[in-house]
């Protein structure tokens with residue numbers, strides 16, 4: 001169903017989570033609920049005051065005694081009239097009460113709400129912009145404290161306000177440039193005098209800053225998919241267990257122990273990560289193992305970050321080192337563009353540190369990696385030495401910096417729109433660098449940059465996108 005259809009019908013739903021709870025809420029929203037209030041409560045309600053009432057069914061039987069709250073439009077969550085019934089939180093009580101409300105509301109066309117419809121109305125009535133409405137869902141879905149705080153900031157408008165300020169600056173700039181299109185005789189001197197180039201450049205810098213913060217926010221929301229890869233027996237499963245703090249994957253000294261992927265959700269410093277342990281990469285004639293190895297490659301192809309594990313104790317064996325070099329190259333080729341690849345040198349407990357460092361340096365040098373210049377991540381999953389450094393290096397390599405002011409939660413959609421805006425501004429700046437800039441092209445680039453920003457807050461947004469965003473909410477929100 002088109003979620004934008006029927007958007008003026010009054011709606012009702014249970015607002016609290018399914019199941020038992022101390023208190024449960026049934027909520028209705030519509031342009032005029034005064035008649036419904038009177039029908040259910042037997043009287044008008046004082047706005048925004050809790051009134052204790054007994055709710056009855058059609059046969060006058062008691063359903064429950066609870067609180068009724070009436071928020072007349074426009075001063076409500078949705079911007080419409082809202083009626084809230086707070087009763088005892090049993091699923092049957094809530095079902096009966098919602099049924100009663102829907103029956104009484106038949107006269108005014110009251111119907112059950114679709115997922116996200118209350119928040120969609122808040123958006124359509126200007127109570128929230130689109131980025132804030134998305135933050136409502138993200139706050140509810142947050143799995144870590146950091147993510148929840150980030151969603152709270154986005155809901156309070158941290159992303160929206162910044163995007164709004166940028167959009168305003170662009171609007172002014174577009175007005176300037178478009179004025180010259182109407183009066184061509186003033187054109188280029190006017191553009192120069194108005195300092196358009198400098199303003200485009202300043203905007204570019206501001207967009208880049210918001211983009212960087214938004215990327216962080218998207219990491220926090222989407223989580224990072226980390227794949228543990230390497231030859232058999234290097235310690236991938238041991239690392240999964242160490243990161244998860246539980247014996248999830250089987251560890252033995254038999255090469256080829258892991259055959260299927262083993263995934264675990266963990267968090268590091270509040271950032272959600274999905275860790276995937278894979279079958280060791282090698283040529284094999286074992287049918288089951290070869291399916292496992294194919295799955296390893298699939299996992300690598302979908303990774304945000306690959307931790308490539310090396311076994312320090314075998315690094316000096318020519319056969320091992322040769323296979324290692326080939327596999328490392330194949331892994332780099334399989335990982336998506338932009339994915340992070342970190343080399344981890346495991347089993348450091350088996351040798352002293354200087355020797356361990358020498359081995360990974362020599363190996364990297366033999367492969368002509370610029371890794372030779374880097375310290376390299378020494379690890380022992382056995383003693384857990386280096387595990388904390390690995391955690392921090394992983395987050396840093398994925399672009400996470402714990403910003404002192406904290407970050408707001410964001411979505412890939414926002415990152416893409418800001419990146420699009422940045423690109424159009426860059427093109428605009430290049431056009432302005434020409435000795436005789438094409439002003440119509442300049443105006444168009446600025447328009448596109450502006451449009452990207454407005455898509456974030458929902459000032460220009462396709463209906464299909466709105467349907468997709470609100471359709472993912474839970475019912476009653």
Ligand SMILES: Nc1nc2c(c(=O)[nH]1)N(C=O)[C@@H](CNc1ccc(C(=O)N[C@@H](CCC(=O)O)C(=O)O)cc1)CN2
Pocket residue numbers: 025071074075076077084127
């Ligand atoms: N019981 C209950 N708790 C809830 C909600 C709710 O709908 N019901 N919320 C929702 O899901 C959230 C709160 N959000 C709300 C946002 C605005 C308004 C509101 O009445 N706004 C008016 C008046 C503002 C004011 O007095 O300052 C307005 O915007 O005009 C109410 C709730 C979380 N807690």
Ligand SMILES: Nc1nc2c(ncn2[C@@H]2O[C@H](COP(=O)(O)OP(=O)(O)OP(=O)(O)O)[C@@H](O)[C@H]2O)c(=O)[nH]1
Pocket residue numbers: 230231232233234235236237238239250251252253254255256257258259278279280281346347348349350379380381382383
């Ligand atoms: N000394 C030492 N041994 C380790 C360390 N990490 C893992 N091992 C041992 O190395 C062997 C292989 O460990 P696994 O974690 O099963 O290795 P894997 O990479 O998952 O191997 P496959 O599943 O076969 O691909 C086991 O005997 C582990 O006890 C370490 O840090 N130090």
Ligand SMILES: [Mg+2]
Pocket residue numbers: 236237238249250251257258277278279280
């Ligand atoms: Mg394993």
